[in-house]
Amino acid sequence: xxxxxxxxxxxxxxxxxxxxxxxxxxxxxxxxxxxxxxxxxxxxxxxxxxxxxxxxxxxxxxxxxxxxxxxxxxxxxxxxxxxxxxxxxxxxxxxxxxxxxxxxxxxxxxxxxxxxxxxxxxxxxxxxx
Numbered sequence: 001x002x003x004x005x006x007x008x009x010x011x012x013x014x015x016x017x018x019x020x021x022x023x024x025x026x027x028x029x030x031x032x033x034x035x036x037x038x039x040x041x042x043x044x045x046x047x048x049x050x051x052x053x054x055x056x057x058x059x060x061x062x063x064x065x066x067x068x069x070x071x072x073x074x075x076x077x078x079x080x081x082x083x084x085x086x087x088x089x090x091x092x093x094x095x096x097x098x099x100x101x102x103x104x105x106x107x108x109x110x111x112x113x114x115x116x117x118x119x120x121x122x123x124x125x126x127x128x129x
Contacts, residue, residue: 020044020127023118025053030113044124049073052089052103053116054128058082083107091116 023045028038043053049068052075055061061079071093079085084107091101097120105112 018123018125019047020124021047021120022122022124024121025116025118027056028115030115031110042121043118044127046127051075052077052091055079055081059085077103079105085112087112096120 021044023043024040025043026038026040029036039056045053051063051066052073055077059079059081061077064076064078066075067073072090074088074090077085077087077089079087085105086107087103087105089101089103091099093099099116099118101116103114103116105114
């Protein structure tokens with residue numbers, strides 16, 4: 001009887017798993033001779049990444065050539081909105097619970113880099129993407 005109860009509890013616990021991971025993220029944009037203050041936010045992503053983090057507010061971006069190899073994801077992007085930009089991104093999962101990366105954009109003849117970091121803080125219900 002006790003074994004049957006434990007089995008039911010284990011099955012129920014597995015059924016309660018949420019579909020996404022919640023990350024504390026930081027992004028910091030820099031250009032030659034200038035850097036912007038870091039932006040912090042929480043982001044809910046799918047547990048298995050199939051696309052990069054969402055674009056900054058005011059930008060609409062199209063992702064192409066998204067690839068995941070071992071602990072790294074890479075992609076190309078083209079953005080429109082406040083500023084037209086093209087770029088390439090790369091994120092490396094340092095551990096299961098942390099990542100770092102960069103997106104390198106070219107916009108109107110300028111190079112713009114966005115440094116990215118993230119720390120997983122839990123699970124969430126509504127992943128982006």
